[in-house]
Amino acid sequence: MSKKIIATTSLAGCFGCHMSILDIDERILDLVELVEFNKSPIDDIKVFTKQCDIGIIEGGCCNSENIEVLKYFRENCDILISLGECAIMGGLPAMRNGIPIEECLHEAYLDGPTVKLNTQKILPNDSELPMLLNEVYPCHEIVKIDYFLPGCAPRADLIWDALVALITGNEMDLPYEVVKFD
Amino acid sequence: MKEKIKAILEKYQIDATRLIDILHEVMDEFGFISAETITLLSNDLRISEAQVKETISFYHFFSDKPRAKYNVFLNNSITSCLRGFEHVKEAFEIESGVKFGNVSEDGLIGLYVTSCIGMNDQGPAAIINDKIFTNLTPYRAKEIIKGIKQGKKVEELIYEANGDGNNAHPLMNTMIINNIRRKSLLLDDNYEKFEVTKNLISKYSPQEIIQIVEESNLRGRGGAGFPTGLKWKFGSKMPGEHRVIICNADEGEPGTFKDRVILTQYNDLVFEGMVIAAYATAADMGVLYLRYEYRYMLEFLNSQLDYMRNNNLLGNSINGIKDFNFDIRIQLGAGAYICGEESALIESMEGKRGEPRDKPPFPVERGYLNYPTIVNNVETLASAVRIIKNGAEWYKTFGTSDSLGTKLLSVSGDCRFPGIYEVEWGVSIKEVLDMAGAENVQAVQVGGPSGTLVNVQDKENHSKTDLMKWYKPSGMMASRKAYDRKISYSDMATGGSIIIFNKSRDILHDVVMNFMDFFIEESCGSCSTCRNLPYIMKQKLLKIINGHGVREDIDDLLNWGKIIKVSRCGLGQTAANPILSSILNFRHLYEEHVKAMTDYDNQFELADSVSAANSFVGRKFIHHNS
Numbered sequence: 001m002s003k004k005i006i007a008t009t010s011l012a013g014c015f016g017c018h019m020s021i022l023d024i025d026e027r028i029l030d031l032v033e034l035v036e037f038n039k040s041p042i043d044d045i046k047v048f049t050k051q052c053d054i055g056i057i058e059g060g061c062c063n064s065e066n067i068e069v070l071k072y073f074r075e076n077c078d079i080l081i082s083l084g085e086c087a088i089m090g091g092l093p094a095m096r097n098g099i100p101i102e103e104c105l106h107e108a109y110l111d112g113p114t115v116k117l118n119t120q121k122i123l124p125n126d127s128e129l130p131m132l133l134n135e136v137y138p139c140h141e142i143v144k145i146d147y148f149l150p151g152c153a154p155r156a157d158l159i160w161d162a163l164v165a166l167i168t169g170n171e172m173d174l175p176y177e178v179v180k181f182d
Numbered sequence: 183m184k185e186k187i188k189a190i191l192e193k194y195q196i197d198a199t200r201l202i203d204i205l206h207e208v209m210d211e212f213g214f215i216s217a218e219t220i221t222l223l224s225n226d227l228r229i230s231e232a233q234v235k236e237t238i239s240f241y242h243f244f245s246d247k248p249r250a251k252y253n254v255f256l257n258n259s260i261t262s263c264l265r266g267f268e269h270v271k272e273a274f275e276i277e278s279g280v281k282f283g284n285v286s287e288d289g290l291i292g293l294y295v296t297s298c299i300g301m302n303d304q305g306p307a308a309i310i311n312d313k314i315f316t317n318l319t320p321y322r323a324k325e326i327i328k329g330i331k332q333g334k335k336v337e338e339l340i341y342e343a344n345g346d347g348n349n350a351h352p353l354m355n356t357m358i359i360n361n362i363r364r365k366s367l368l369l370d371d372n373y374e375k376f377e378v379t380k381n382l383i384s385k386y387s388p389q390e391i392i393q394i395v396e397e398s399n400l401r402g403r404g405g406a407g408f409p410t411g412l413k414w415k416f417g418s419k420m421p422g423e424h425r426v427i428i429c430n431a432d433e434g435e436p437g438t439f440k441d442r443v444i445l446t447q448y449n450d451l452v453f454e455g456m457v458i459a460a461y462a463t464a465a466d467m468g469v470l471y472l473r474y475e476y477r478y479m480l481e482f483l484n485s486q487l488d489y490m491r492n493n494n495l496l497g498n499s500i501n502g503i504k505d506f507n508f509d510i511r512i513q514l515g516a517g518a519y520i521c522g523e524e525s526a527l528i529e530s531m532e533g534k535r536g537e538p539r540d541k542p543p544f545p546v547e548r549g550y551l552n553y554p555t556i557v558n559n560v561e562t563l564a565s566a567v568r569i570i571k572n573g574a575e576w577y578k579t580f581g582t583s584d585s586l587g588t589k590l591l592s593v594s595g596d597c598r599f600p601g602i603y604e605v606e607w608g609v610s611i612k613e614v615l616d617m618a619g620a621e622n623v624q625a626v627q628v629g630g631p632s633g634t635l636v637n638v639q640d641k642e643n644h645s646k647t648d649l650m651k652w653y654k655p656s657g658m659m660a661s662r663k664a665y666d667r668k669i670s671y672s673d674m675a676t677g678g679s680i681i682i683f684n685k686s687r688d689i690l691h692d693v694v695m696n697f698m699d700f701f702i703e704e705s706c707g708s709c710s711t712c713r714n715l716p717y718i719m720k721q722k723l724l725k726i727i728n729g730h731g732v733r734e735d736i737d738d739l740l741n742w743g744k745i746i747k748v749s750r751c752g753l754g755q756t757a758a759n760p761i762l763s764s765i766l767n768f769r770h771l772y773e774e775h776v777k778a779m780t781d782y783d784n785q786f787e788l789a790d791s792v793s794a795a796n797s798f799v800g801r802k803f804i805h806h807n808s
Contacts, residue, residue: 067788102798125801132795137786144782 004167005052007077008040011066012093012136013059016153017084018042021056023156031160034167039076048076054166055080057145060090061137065130074143079166082145083159085152087138094136101134150179186211187222198227199551201237201533202516205244214248233534240535240706242296242517243474250285250292252330255309256318259298259436260627260681260696261594262305266319270306271295273320277327291330297519297700298436299475302592302681303361303600311336312477314356348446353482360443361601364617366588367568367580368448368561369604375450378570379495383461384503386570391462392418395566397574399586404430404522404559405629405677406752410566413556416546418463420554425465427456427508428550428557432473432527434519435630436700437679440590441560443602445472445479448564449486453510455563457500458570460508463556468510471527474517483512519704523751524557525549526706537706538751561590561678582608585670593618595627595682605669611636612665614680624685625768628669629676631697632756635689636664636674637767664767689764690727690771697760698723705757712754715746719761730785731776736765 010018018041024031037043038052055077061067074080085091096104109115109123139145149162158178165172190207194200204223208215215238224231238244242255254274258267275281278291285292301307304316313336315326329339337355344350345359362369383391396411417425429452433441444452456468472480487510490496498507513531515521521530525539528550549555558566565587569577581587585607591614594600598619605614615623615638626636667673683693698720707713722739725731743758765772777783789803796803 064788064792067786101795105795105798123799125799127801127804131792131801131803132799133791134794135791137791141784142786143784 003034003036004054005038005050006035006040006054006056006163007038007048007052007073008042008056009058009069009073010041011057011059011069011087011139012062013084013086013091015041015058017058017087020084020151020153020156021159024160025156027160031163035163048072052077053079054163056083057081057087057139058083059086060093060139061133061142062093063130063132067133067142070139070142079146080139080143081147081149081162082139083149084154085150087145088140088148088150090136090138091152094138097135101132105132183212183218184222187219188226191223191226196226198229199532201227201229201234202241202514202530204533205238206514206516209244209249213251214245216246220246236535237533240518241474241515242294244516248285248289251290252311252336253292253294254326255294255296255299256282257297257299257301257305257307257309258295258696259302259305259700260693261302261437261600262307263692263696264595264683264687265305267306269320270318270323273323274327277324278330291327296475296517297703298434298438300433300439300442300473301358302437302439302594302679303602304359305594309475310339313337313340314358314478315340316357316359348482351482353485354446354478356478358442358446360446361599362443362447363593363599363601364603364605366604366606367572367577368444368451368565368588368590369602370568373571376454376490376493376495378567379454379457379501382570383458384501388418388462388464391458391570394570394574395462398569398577399574400562400565400569400577401585401671402559403561403565403589403677404433405435405675407671407675410558410562413546413558414459414462416544417465417554417556420547422552422554424467424551424553425460425463426467426469426550426553426555427459427463427465428524428527428531428555429456429468429470429560429563430522430524430527430557431476431560432471432515432522433560433677434473434522434704435632435677435679436697437592437594437627437630437681438677439592439594440602440678442476442479444560444564444590445476445483449483451564451567452560453486453490454495455558455566456510457495457508458566459556459558459563461500461503461506463554465556466507466509467550467553468508469531469550470510470512471515471521471531472512473515473521477514480512480514487512518706519700520706520751520753523753526751527557528555535706537708538753540750559677581606582668582670584672589669589676589678591669591676591678591680593680593682595680596620596623596684596687597682607670608668610666610668611638614669615682618680618682620682620684622684622686623682624687625683625689625693627679627681627683627693627697628674630679630681631700632752632759633676633679633763634674635693635760635763635767636667638664689768690723690775694723694760694764695720695727701753701757701760704753706753709749709754711746712749712757715742716757718742719758723761725783725785726772726775728785729775729777730783731772732781732783733776733778734781735776736769736772739765 039045039048055073082088194204220231220234224234238246280286280293282293301316306318307316326339342357345357347360349356349358392414400410401407431441496509500506518536520526521536523538524545526536530536545555578586588604588606591603623638628634701716705712739761743762746758747755749755
């Protein structure tokens with residue numbers, strides 16, 4: 001069996017889900033036997049060098065760069081997985097969705113209690129910067145997502161089981177506690 | 183102000199369970215319920231301010247912000263929309279200079295949109311300071327606003343002649359017309375009023391009355407169809423200090439207006455039905471829960487109750503029957519569709535938000551103030567009087583084997599003769615359409631938004647398609663020929679709402695969207711399924727209508743429609759029916775819209791999605807490389 005190729009990225013996330021991937025501990029040695037990593041913060045490959053089997057997305061989309069990266073992943077991965085609350089639902093960043101973006105920016109850069117040094121009232125508008133989206137989007141509202149792994153962050157065992165199931169082609173065991181939280 | 187509120191409270195014995203009545207009086211007195219009033223009420227009634235506020239915020243006709251001197255509640259039900267709602271709305275806005283949902287700066291005119299007000303056969307209609315205005319046109323809307331600005335009273339704004347029958351009664355004085363198109367045993371005018379109470383019931387024991395009703399197989403006419411005799415029997419056996427008979431006159435299902443007509447012309451039958459039910463179950467408290475939209479009838483109905491009291495048809499030892507003490511009061515609702523659900527209605531009567539209760543216990547076990555309570559529909563109670571008068575055997579000669587007797591249909595929409603048709607159960611859709619003079623019919627909505635959208639053009643047999651494996655709502659059988667489907671408990675049970683759509687109507691955009699908006703507006707918000715899914719499903723439907731749908735979207739709608747079934751009450755469980763029923767019977771309309779070539783479309787446009795942020799920080803949209 002040839003090694004499956006995996007890519008990962010963190011969009012509008014906190015990297016907690018990636019930490020959770022690392023929490024598979026010594027099993028990472030087994031994983032290396034099973035898979036090869038391509039574009040990912042884990043090996044710091046910046047661009048896709050080949051078509052990948054599985055893309056793991058952490059975080060939702062809050063700016064134009066997130067959109068671009070996500071589309072880039074869709075083009076280069078056969079299977080995309082939304083990993084964790086932010087990718088699936090927008091998560092904490094999406095808490096701003098109830099507030100007009102103008103108000104958010106005003107608070108963050110002009111008027112907030114911690115804004116002391118911005119005496120010239122500069123707003124981040126350099127063309128090099130990604131453009132901020134009016135709202136934070138979950139990944140499946142931007143591209144087609146094949147699988148969803150919920151959790152904040154998803155447990156390492158869940159990630160491990162899911163990857164093993166995908167790679168071996170076996171159906172994943174999803175007991176009640178895994179899909180029902182309350 | 184304090185004195186006035188004290189007086190109001192004392193009128194209701196400072197009883198927190200009468201909060202709805204108290205709030206109505208406050209609204210009448212002050213036009214709104216101020217923060218100060220809320221504090222006063224909560225102190226004196228010994229309930230928290232939050233409890234007062236949650237009740238206020240639940241009902242359309244209560245407001246904690248000042249309302250205007252003239253408040254226009256324009257009805258946005260489907261037939262109103264088919265008959266020019268948008269133009270009338272626009273005319274109101276242009277002439278008054280106020281947008282809907284607001285009050286003019288001088289506090290003179292307030293404009294609001296409201297759900298069905300029971301005038302589907304004469305819409306668009308509006309309620310202005312409790313007076314009903316029917317058949318509105320843009321011209322009439324402008325004239326009304328002009329009149330208001332000239333300082334006319336509401337009564338002076340009505341140019342039209344009074345309606346027929348009791349609509350012209352001095353205590354009603356309303357332009358509403360009954361539109362009774364077909365009469366049978368219930369709407370029969372050849373009878374002596376209160377004959378049963380005066381001459382007949384004393385001949386039967388309470389058990390015999392229940393037995394007759396049971397034998398007649400009378401079933402609840404509100405839509406659910408629970409056997410009435412059985413309900414009475416349960417109620418009569420429940421222990422309790424008091425027993426309560428409630429007449430549910432909160433008909434809010436869009437397209438239904440039969441109860442309005444019964445209460446206008448045959449309210450003696452309704453009250454007499456309550457008396458008979460009270461006799462049969464040894465109940466001593468009676469309440470007619472009248473939806474707020476029918477407030478114009480309140481005085482008229484009270485006069486009927488006074489007549490009954492003066493003639494020993496209510497009160498102590500009714501008609502000389504020893505220990506038969508029963509009286510009826512009228513409880514006004516405050517504008518909430520869900521209060522037609524019996525346990526929500528009881529909650530509302532107890533001064534609370536109209537949120538359905540968990541069952542069991544059922545109302546017959548523990549209902550109003552925890553007493554055994556029998557809740558019956560207006561039409562059911564009126565029918566019971568006819569049954570006691572003429573006997574169960576007579577009643578059984580009407581209708582079909584599984585659905586005995588007659589049913590009042592409220593027919594509206596695209597037809598020549600909208601109105602009330604009393605038909606025998608078992609009548610086919612085709613017969614109804616013929617009676618109503620409907621031509622070029624595309625679809626018929628039977629049972630209101632929570633019912634079935636019947637495709638009358640469709641002669642195909644749907645029942646064998648894969649779709650039925652996905653979803654088969656009860657009473658929603660897609661049968662061989664839609665035209666021949668019967669109004670009956672075994673085929674299509676209904677509370678009687680029949681709305682007809684001709685071939686010029688856009689089913690998805692005009693009909694289904696309107697119904698979904700209705701459920702979104704009227705959800706009580708208690709169950710997350712019913713609070714969220716109708717909105718999410720409507721967005722999905724919009725996506726499909728806007729040409730961004732894919733096949734999976736239809737599957738999603740069907741799947742989500744199953745999830746919503748876990749909601750607590752009938753409203754929640756049926757809130758997805760407009761979509762589910764239209765997918766079932768008009769799937770081709772969905773398929774026409776969805777893209778065949780792709781399995782994913784998200785409607786996402788980057789340029790639109792960054793526009794607000796970009797313009798705030800002052801930068802232009804740039805395309806990046808990809």
